[in-house]
Amino acid sequence: MVPGVKLVIFGKQGAGKGTQCQRLARHYVVPHISTGDMFRAAVKSGSEFGVKAQEFMQTGELVPDDIVIGLVSERLSDLDTRGRGFILDGFPRTAQQAEALAEHLAPDEIDLAIDLEVPTEVVLRRLAGRRVCQDCGTNYGPDNPPKEDDICDVCGGEVIQRRDDTEAAIRRRLELYEKETEPLIAWYLSRDQLVTVDGMGTPDQVTARLIRAVDTRREHRHAR
Numbered sequence: 001m002v003p004g005v006k007l008v009i010f011g012k013q014g015a016g017k018g019t020q021c022q023r024l025a026r027h028y029v030v031p032h033i034s035t036g037d038m039f040r041a042a043v044k045s046g047s048e049f050g051v052k053a054q055e056f057m058q059t060g061e062l063v064p065d066d067i068v069i070g071l072v073s074e075r076l077s078d079l080d081t082r083g084r085g086f087i088l089d090g091f092p093r094t095a096q097q098a099e100a101l102a103e104h105l106a107p108d109e110i111d112l113a114i115d116l117e118v119p120t121e122v123v124l125r126r127l128a129g130r131r132v133c134q135d136c137g138t139n140y141g142p143d144n145p146p147k148e149d150d151i152c153d154v155c156g157g158e159v160i161q162r163r164d165d166t167e168a169a170i171r172r173r174l175e176l177y178e179k180e181t182e183p184l185i186a187w188y189l190s191r192d193q194l195v196t197v198d199g200m201g202t203p204d205q206v207t208a209r210l211i212r213a214v215d216t217r218r219e220h221r222h223a224r
């Protein structure tokens with residue numbers, strides 16, 4: 001396997017995106033860039049930026065485009081991402097963000113955008129029981145609880161329910177996903193950059209499907 005890849009991962013909240021992005025980042029040896037994790041870290045640090053982001057996050061609203069685009073552009077300019085690539089999780093979420101990403105990368109482009117597909121009723125069930133490590137962001141659910149209550153298996157941090165996993169905020173995030181983010185899936189499809197991957201099954205099964213989709217795309221690109 002050749003390390004390095006440029007991926008965008010779409011999926012409703014609760015589709016297993018965070019977990020799968022962490023696994024793909026390890027597999028392809030690239031940074032996992034999650035805008036949600038970046039905002040949560042800012043909130044935790046208590047910075048002015050974090051206080052501002054929290055106002056939007058708590059209600060499930062999107063943080064304004066200029067703030068998010070600035071943050072991601074800066075991260076994509078770092079040496080590691082310029083050299084090896086990235087897995088973008090939670091970005092882009094609006095048409096303006098997708099255009100900014102394409103501009104930032106031009107004349108290069110992403111290898112692939114993946115739509116990790118899970119039915120809404122399943123994500124709603126998963127979100128109700130979702131918990132996350134507040135230090136490293138590892139996700140836990142009813143089917144994969146931490147080995148020791150409330151303690152992260154990976155880093156020993158505290159495992160808590162996300163503050164924005166309230167019923168109203170979850171509903172609002174799903175609504176915004178349909179309105180703002182789903183049209184982007186069509187946009188990447190029209191550019192022949194999108195594949196849909198079934199997100200149902202065990203985490204290992206889903207990871208295997210994702211790797212197959214990415215490797216198939218890379219083989220085709222190299223064959224061209």
Ligand code: AMP
Pocket residue numbers: 013035036037039056057058060061062063064068089090091092093094097164173
């Ligand atoms: P996530 O962990 O991806 O569900 O993101 C948590 C929250 O962070 C979202 O509900 C938004 O308030 C904010 N957020 C994360 N990524 C973005 C983005 N690309 N654009 C706008 N807001 C974002």
